[in-house]
Amino acid sequence: MAATDDFIDRLDDQVRGIVDACTACGACVRACPTPDILGIDAGDGAAVAAGVLDILKTGEGPVDAEEWAGACCGSGHCLTVCEHGINPRFMLTMARRAMTAARPAAERRAGGKDAFKAMSRGVRVLSRLQLSPDLMNRLSPSSHPTRETPPDIVFYTGCNMLKTPHIGLLCLDVFDRLGVSYEVYGGPSNCCGILQLRPGDTANAGRQAGRTMERFAETGAADVVSWCPTCQMQMTETLTAAPAAASPFDARMLPVFLASRLDDLKPYLTRPVNKRVALHEYPGSPGVVDAVKALLSAVPGVELVDLDHPGVGYQMSSLDGMPDVQQRHIAGTFRQAEAAGVDALAGVFHADHRELVGHQNEWPFEIVNYMELIGESMGLSRPDLFKRMKLMQDADAIMAEAADLIETHGLDPEEVRDVILSDIFGERKLPTDRSLHPAE
Template structure:
């Protein structure tokens, strides 16, 4: 791919958005972040006009810049648009254009450093928890030569490697219902989100299109994503640009959980063991079909009761709620209190990034699990949540001592391990 093709495709899409938007401001009015970001009193139409100015290469407005920077991808803006525009893509693309104003060198440095830090963290944390064999199982990048194409590719993305028990549970569930699949993931198959956020569109195109070609090599017509951020990046960003450049896409990408939910009748007889819990779900609104699927899957578990927790839902995952830490903490405090008031004894996370932030926050009467652990318990399969165990050690030196055999098995440098653990767990 010529380096400029992807950036040019984004520019063309920015122009199309600018022409299609009627500047009504409905997307701004639907956004749950305007109040916490202290811009609720801004003029909606003028703020959207500032977003369009950023897409056209202008400076935007202070309110538009603030809005773009606090956007966490919740997606409430999309159904609010009377013109059917994907306003989430519009605002986040404008954020990328705004960040490009720092200059090409600064943009490239930010994208490179953010990706390098993410890749190092995912690699080290996964290897502290996985045997070399399981690590290879979850990060394969090429199909076996001459292999029959699978029914689907399970695309793990990058950061689920930090909580690998989720990926292992998912592969066991796919095995149990007889799906023919291959696995692709790891930082060598990144979706390019770090480059997109930084505004380094050329690097994003190289990485995302490289991953597209790698996924296509498996020969499956359907790629199932685990990570909602990856799904949004490919579904709303990469694959539309790929189609614009190449005329078509080599596969369809869809979230894995609705795929599983559509096979509920295959899963139902496998749920042999009752799981007697009252469960609140740690929901995220960005891709509603995924939350519907989680409800369908948990309804298959005998003995399990899901309780409703009426709290505001924001973000693609917890990691996307940036710039407003006090607001995020307040929502989490409210969610824990509401869940306990509703009689829940379990808070079930869905996504890996959310799980990393709260898995260690339970108490004697209230446990935080990933919902796949509940599915697995009913099916009689289990993988230990080693990330939570390490988090609960609450001491980097203790984690290093605990994981020394795995570090040695993978040949990890202990100073690099310490650096990653300090960044992940703090002192």
């Protein structure tokens, strides 16, 4: 309890520091694409910023300020504009926390608990529909034996990447080829706390995230390499309020780490991948898109094709609060990729992959994660069984194909069916039928 109280105290201290330092100049409002999308006059950014300060102080503010804070999609354009060293993205995270504080504590706890339970079930079932026990233990170890020397890195998969485990296995294959030693952490038992933070259960968010950070620290690794952009934001922005002793490491996103080792990686990129490739990209995770492009540019045969992206969000799900924008972005990417004659559309993150692959049969190009292209050049391959299941669109056929794994892992067939329907077929942001896509 003391550590959790300390976490909350540190958050509150940071909020007080923001309130003291912010002059409500409005630079962050003007840099952000969200006000324009919402119809908020960014020209009056000072009034909107002042409204956010009201929210931080009282839990309430003007409508424009509350709408801006509530719809923040993490685009990141604000991160470098504050002359007073404030992180506006964190400021809006704390504004949302303040707005939820008025809800009953039991309601906030229930919201976090329900979200965590749904995520855990989906991860547990979908990962086991695709992985044998030995591969499951490699990507989501049940224990971490004592090592004589610290690993080079902690590879932090986050929770939901385990729904598309071929991506994670490719990452491990690349680490092995590079001679990078690692400990893998992820899955529900190593959650970053975001599912508790969103509904306002700050205490349990801090408790969950604190345990995860402590496990990282105990490895002795100097670097945490993250796959999930949400987890990375939690670690490097929100959890900077955690006790300093719990985070004696640097945290970098996976593509940024690999790009820093590009000279070591290039000798293994030996097989030509003769494809015109476009990215489905978002700007909000600093350095990630540039790193992915640098990696793919080093793959012999790959020709990168730039598309006109709207420059909003940090991954697809960050636009869930603005579904019209989200749908136009996805559909626009597909249309531009087709017009450009690409051979492959590559996603960056796991959550994006789960949506994109469901559309593959409707378009004249393959849909992959960028790690698959890197793996292909290195002679590494892992089957994308999630894509196969998504495209089958038949729960009975999926269960028949995975019958041995269902039995091996002791899964309940009825629960498996429920998860297939909810987490594979029910997770759809854009209709697959092109005629139903929003116009440009």
